[in-house]
Amino acid sequence: MxxxxxxxxxxxxxxxxxxxxxxxxxxxxxxxxxxxxxxxxxxxxxxxxxxxxxxxxxxxxxxxxxxxxxxxxxxxxxxxxxxxxQTLSNAAYRKIDKYVVDNGLHYNAVDVEGNTYTSNRDFIDKYTVLQAFENNKGLIIKSPDELPNDFEIVKAILNEDGSKLDAITPEVNDLFGKNHYVVRTDVGFLEIMPQHxxxxxxxxxxxxxxxxxxxxxxxxxxxxxxxxxxxxxxxxxxxxxxxxxxxxxxxxxxxxxxxxxxxxxxxxxxxx
CATH class of the missing domain: 3.40.50.1000 (HAD superfamily/HAD-like)
Structure with missing residues (x-):
């Protein structure tokens, strides 16, 4: 060997x-x-x-x-x-954010410096809180429109309870899987990353x-x-x-x- x-x-x-x-x-x-x-x-x-x-x-x-x-x-x-x-473009980030907002979902995004972002304002889910806690850099609540035009992310993480992620995973794959890597990393985490x-x-x-x-x-x-x-x-x-x-x-x-x-x-x- x-x-x-x-x-x-x-x-x-x-x-x-x-x-x-x-x-x-x-x-x-x-x-x-x-x-x-x-x-x-x-x-x-x-x-x-x-x-x-x-x-x-x-x-x-x-x-x-x-x-x-x-x-x-x-x-x-x-x-x-x-x-x-490798990063996700600003356009890709905005598309993900729009999908989340339009469907009443919860998510967070991570930038190249390890900062955690979300545009969710009414309710911050437990998985996003956990992500921000692990990153030890706090949580920044801003929409893409409130960030620089060239702002890019490393990945976006859809955060829902297991059964809800089970239900939306096929649709997320249909929408984003062709040009991105979509993977379930834990019960409440469905990640969208750059292709390859x-x-x-x-x-x-x-x-x-x-x-x-x-x-x-x-x-x-x-x-x-x-x-x-x-x-x-x-x-x-x-x-x-x-x-x-x-x-x-x-x-x-x-x-x-x-x-x-x-x-x-x-x-x-x-x-x-």
Whole structure:
């Protein structure tokens, strides 16, 4: 088996347990890999601010360590140097906002600096509040008309309870799927991103930047937005807590996120 030189790892329900903690076993395995010179890349739909505490806890820092953020829209060093970035145009942002307003839906958008925006004024849904909390930059309530004409976003996130998102997902795909990447990232999150933006393409860009053959990479995840990354990586590891359809594409199904499944995968493929 090729030597693993880079591990791209989802955060929520993968690295973290259900209490949003990193287990001692996971932390120890990751530190051992870092000591061996393996690149450990947190790859998440979160913004950079939403993962800082975990990077700090793992001791991942500097201009020679990297993160994939915003679902693959941005690849940057931990110290903040951007090596790859894709955005949605102002016109696309306005089209999404119009759809939300016309249909009485709730959403937020994230800009290149990790700020959270919404044009919802009468009611701010719990998922938008959570997004703003994780981003740790507050919530900006403005419509596109109140923003600069060249204002662009990394992604928009439709936020509704699960059953409502189930109902509107086909229509959202019909309206935006042809020219954008539409993916359900959690129960209350339906994300719209630039076309061809996903964790898989981000991994390819990063591996190329580092001169690492894609066969020497390993990806670990559990969700639908991890699928492109799992398919691109040389080795794909899926958490036991993932859906069966995602487990089908795995080279290895590891233990669940409450049983230090990341450490188990590292012991099998990385620390050898």
């Amino acid at each position: 090729p030597k693993i030189k880079l591990v791209a790892m989802d955060i929520d329900d993968t690295l973290l347990d259900d209490k949003k903690n990193i287990s001692l076993q996971n932390k120890t395995a990751i530190q051992s890999a870092l000591d061996d010179g393996v690149k450990i890349v947190l790859s998440s739909g979160r913004t950079f601010n939403g993962m800082i505490e975990y990077l700090d806890e793992l001791g991942i820092e500097g201009n020679d360590q990297f993160v994939i953020i915003d679902g693959g829209g941005v690849v940057q060093t931990v110290s903040g140097h951007i090596i790859y970035q 933006v996903d964790k898989g393409n981000a991994l390819l860009h990063l591996a190329d930047h580092l001169g690492i053959d894609i066969k020497n990479t390993l990806a670990i995840g559990d969700g639908a937005n991890d699928i492109p990354m799992l398919k691109q990586a040389g080795v794909s590891v899926v958490m036991e807590n993932a859906a069966e359809s995602i487990k089908e594409i795995a080279d290895f199904v590891t233990k669940n996120n409450n049983e230090s499944g990341v450490a188990t995968a590292f012991e099998k493929y990385v620390l050898n």
